[in-house]
Amino acid sequence: MAEITASMVKELREATGLGMMECKKALVETNGDAKAAEELLRIKSGAKASKAASRVTAEGVIGSYLAADGKIGAVAEVNCETDFVAKNDDFMAFAKNVAETVAKNNPADIDALLGMKLANGVGTVEEDRKALVMKLGENLTVRRVERYETSTGRLSTYLHGNKIGVMINYEGGDEALGKDLAMHIAASKPKSVDASGVNPEDIETERRIAIEKAKESGKPEAMLEKIAEGTVQKFLKEVTLLGQVFVKAEDGK
Known part of the structure; x- marks a missing residue:
């Protein structure tokens, strides 16, 4: 049997985003073949995601992304099963990366989004979702996304506890004002501007x-x-x- 080194496990973790023990086990099962181990983990993550797919995702977070020039922004709602996972750093990072993917690629719908390369991720949105399902042990779904692009003024976003997301387009004032207006909308929930x-x-x-x-x-x-x-x-x-x-x-x- 091939020797499984720490560097081999580290490389597989970086390639898949999965946990150390899962990566080490896959390397053992494939006798140290990194490529085969990665394929095995992808198969297992897909199977685990399929089994979890029927479970209700009642919790979740809002992820947001705003381009540096304030002209393009996006928010994404990603759901999970429990509040515990909703607070997980990897889960919150996934939601943020989904929002960035939406902003940069403007997908026609969720299905199109799932097939796109995840911003800051390893594979597509769907592949990284399945890998995260395997890692966290819960069903995860990308429920809805919104993208906005403006040629006038700039955009601002605000997240309240990662549960409420606001994106506004405003003209005049500075970034602080835009953030304050978005925060006001999150708190007061107006139906319209006027x-x-x-x-x-x-x-x-x-x-x-x-x-x-x-x-x-x-x-x-x-x-x-x-x-x-x-x-x-x-x-x-x-x-x-x-x-x-x-x-x-x-x-x-």
Whole structure:
């Protein structure tokens, strides 16, 4: 039997991204043949990924990437089975690399993305996903991605606990302002930038409810429309970015 050295294991780990014991075992099984060991690990990772594929992925993280010039950005949601794995450094790095792959390659859909070379990875997105499934022992899925490219202004991204991701396109101000605006959106969840983007049906619903409440409380008929309009304006301030109180405003305005 061939001698399995630490350097052989290290090289196989770098090539596959898998754990030391798994790489050493594969080298033993293939009598020190590095290429055969890598193929064996790819086969095993695929089999393990197939077995895990039916398990529910209810946890996960958001990964983000922003080009140095602020013109192209992407966010990616990658799911796993447990919160424990969601906090794993390798898992979080995978999500970030998926976002970078999306930004740089602009895939048409998830299937196209899975066949692309993973940014900072070893193989394709799918190959590295399967390898990570084998390493972490959980089903992992790339659920959804968003990419944006702008020719005006610049982009900014913000992640809140790796669970909420925001990407905005803004003009004027510096990078700090862009980050603050993205953070505000993550915290306050506006439906649109201003009133023009709010669904008219939502506005009408608020108006109708306000009128019915006013009637129930015995308000005069002549006051109903004024009351309804006041309610609608309050609603619009609460659900639009430009109407909300900025989360970092010291005076609350």
